[in-house]
Amino acid sequence: MDTKYLDLLTEKYDSEEKIVTEIINLDAILNLPKGTEHFVSDLHGEYHAFQHVLRNGSGNVKEKIRDLFKDELTDKEINEFATLVYYPEEKLKMMVNSFAKNQDLEVWYAETIERMIRLVSYASSKYTNSKVRKALPQSFVYIIEELLYEKNELNNKTDYYSSIIARVISLGQANKLITGLAYTIQRLVVDHLHVVGDIYDRGPDPDKIMDTLMNYHSVDVQWGNHDVLWIGAYSGSMVCLANIIRICARYDNLSIIEDGYGINLRPLLNLANKYYEDNTAFRPKMNSKKEDVLGENILQITKIHQAISIIQFKLEMSIIKRRPDFNMHHRLLLEKINYEEKTIELNGITYPLENTCFNTIDPNNPCELTKEEEQVMNKLLFSIHHSEKLARHIHFLMNNGSLYLKYNSNLLIHGCIPLNEDGSMKEMVLDGKSYCGRELLDLFENHLRYSFRNSKVTNDFSTDLVWYLWTGENSSLFGKKDMTTFERYFIKDKATHKEWKNPYYTLRENEEICRAILCEFGLNPDQGHIINGHTPVEEINGENPIKANSKMIVIDGGFSKAYQPKTGIAGYTLLYNSYGMQLVAHKRFNSKEDVLANGTDVLSVKRVVDRELQRKKVSETNIGQKLLEQIADLQQLLEYCYRKNK
Known part of the structure; x- marks a missing residue:
């Protein structure tokens, strides 16, 4: 040594x-026994739904309550108690207001504290005392430890314990103690959280999710394609920056940019007002809670949406031209347009263009930004680099994240491992050298980290490769032939909108393919699983998230409201404890208020994925x-x- x-x-x-x-x-x-791992994926800014899943541990909290109190409490009382653990502050306020007499409230306090202590003891049974102590509310550690390790065999200390609880109540500390115990239970039912990609985009509050993760006791992140866009923007990629603004405009979430991260969009709005008008193809997808948004605001978003989209298409062309190894020359779409006739030729077919907004495009040099566009992007990039909150969030993602993770014999990856039709690893050639499988993903991650460390450098190979991760054919995060954003805006024929998936998404149904991928990453195929996000599982159409004889588990079931009509559910999560794995399907989360009022959860079905033949210990992790x-x-x-x- x-x-x-x-x-x-x-x-x-x-x-x-x-x-x-x-x-x-x-x-x-x-x-x-090994601690419980909790897997979530594709959160897409849905903070409130994520919070609920986090607070109830995907049903783990209620399961422990039911195990412990099934002979003492009715189903209604179990639901009430579970809701108190999920949302202690709000539920306590409701309960306190429901008692007419202080004496009745004091009795309820005493019963509730005693039950909370028992539940903490039950939930902490596989942890060391020192680990439990760290999870306790610091202001009540001594009191809780005294109650937690109560021994009543000889009844010598019964009055001692009763007096502690009575004094807590008489001193007006019951609410604080119960709240602290509730959060302790939430923490103890899950030992470690895995976020298998896509915290950002579509939903309204990814910044709040990031704040939650930064305060979580144990977490890792496998970057998704949308996360990498934000990392890329912070790392100096103008095209990634254009993409995140375009997506926020499309889903009426520009407040994330402006209010969440303090990035000034006024220069972009001024440019948009100067060159663009209303355009139905670029009106935002409205959130139900924003139905009363004024028409003038919708028009502003529509104009911004057009302005940033055209900037994005121009910047993408510049990368494609300077990076021939990306093999994307067929995507030089602005050069394929007949600007006089408003048509475009794709694969030998001429299509009419509609909803066009090409005011700032020079047909002789379509990829060139105007001076105004260039000034706007430089100002936006300056704002990105000087957003203190965004800096904290991106640094957290980089310090706690990776493109893939090998954890307790499982491979966690957001998107895919690029494959050929025959199941072999698809190769990408860069600077004359071929990369595939794990080596390709390692290359991507190394360049992404280099770009992050050198955020003041733009247009270098590493920064361009970050954009490739968002949209490239061989990207493990994209997993499709082409991204047809341009076609969906401007071409009516939906045949041009089709995005052909990598063979991985068909072959992952095959157990032998999954076993080969596990071997590629140095994992035991007899023990391991691939845990995947990225592609919503269409349960409504009978698709099974458990594939390849349980070697593949897909947990993107539609946290994002935009996907829920397609999936029929509101997300999958996965639990892996010492006894094995369970997949949990979730119904749509309406609101915290609904849970408080009705005591209902949003869980639908738990399915056993794998049952351990022998209980797994910490030594095996x-x-x-x-x-x-x-x-x-x-x-x-x-x-x-x-x-x-x-």
């Missing part, structure tokens, strides 16, 4: 007893591997620094 490392260890463990104690502690932890390495280091320290000197 490196002597410098030994010196650092001896600063922390300066006696033989400390080393031995830590070895015993870590070795004991290895024999605990990623964390267990790290603990084993720590034990080995401590044993070496004990041998060389202490016993050697005896």
Whole structure:
């Protein structure tokens, strides 16, 4: 072992007893049951639905309540208690107002605190005392620990415990204690959260989701294609920046840009007002809560939508021309337009164009930005780089995220592994070298991280490759032949709108293909699963999210309201505890108020994916591997620094 490392260890463990104690502690932890992992995907800015799923642990909270109190509480009372755990502040206010007498309220407080303590004890049964202590509300740690480790065998301390609870109530601290216990339960039912991509775009509050994740006790993110757009914009990619503004305009969510991140859109609005008029193809998809938006605001969004779309198409052409390795020359669409006749030729067929808004395009040099457009984009990029909140969020994504993750024998990936029709790994040639499979994804991630570290540099290869991740044929995040955004705006014939998926999305039904992918990433195909997001599962049409004999699990079931008519549900989540995996389907989340009033959840069905033959322990997990390495280091320290000197 490196002597410098030994010196650092001896600063922390300066006696033989400390080393031995830590070895015993870590070795004991290895024999605990593995913690519960919670998988979510494709949140798309739906903060309130995500919050509810997070608070109820995809049904894990109510399941523990039912297990513990099934012989004591009715179904209605179980629902009431579960709602109190999910939304303690709001539910407590309702309950307090429902009691006519203070005496009745005090009895309810005492019963509720006692039940909360029992539930904390039950939910924490597979954790060490020190881990539970960290999860407790700091202002009540001593009180809760006294109640938590109550021993009533001889009834010697019954009055002691009763007096603690009574004094908490008489001092007006019951609400605070119950609230703290509720959040402790939420934390204990899920040990680790995986977000398998697409926090951003479509929905109204991705910034609030990011704030939640930054305060979550244990989380990782596998970047989705929409997340990479935001990372790319922050990393200096003007075309990624144009894309995120266009999508926000399309879904009437420009407030994310302006109010959420403080980015000034006034220069873009001035440009839009100068060159664009109303255009039905660019009117925003309205959110139901915004039906009363004034017509003038809709017109402004429509103009901005057109202005940024044209800028985006121009910037994309510039990248395609300077990066021949991207093999996208067939997407130089602005050069294929007959501007006088308003037609375009694609694959030998001439199509009429409608809803055109080509006022700032020079037919002789269609990819060139006007001076005004260039000034606007420079100002927007400056604002992006100086948004303190966005900087915090993107740094969090980079520090806690990756394109894929190998975790506890499973492969977590948002999009796909690009494949050929025969199931072999699809190759991409860059600078004369071929990349495929894991090596290709590693290349993408290395360039994305380089672009992030050098955000003041634009138009370099790494920054262009970030955009390729959004729209390129060989991108593991896009997974289609072409992105037909232009065609959907301007061509009526829907045959041109078709986006052909990579063979992966058909072949992932095949168990042997999934096993080969797991092997490609160094995972055991007998034990592992691929956990996927990105493509909504159309359960309404009978599609099964559990594929390839359970080797493939797709958990994008439609958190985004835009997808729910197509999927028939409102998202899948996955739970993986020491007993195995369960897939949870969710009904549409209406509101927190609905849950509080009716005590209803948004869960529909839990399906067993895999049942462990033998309960899995911490020793068999990623964390267990790290603990084993720590034990080995401590044993070496004990041998060389202490016993050697005896």
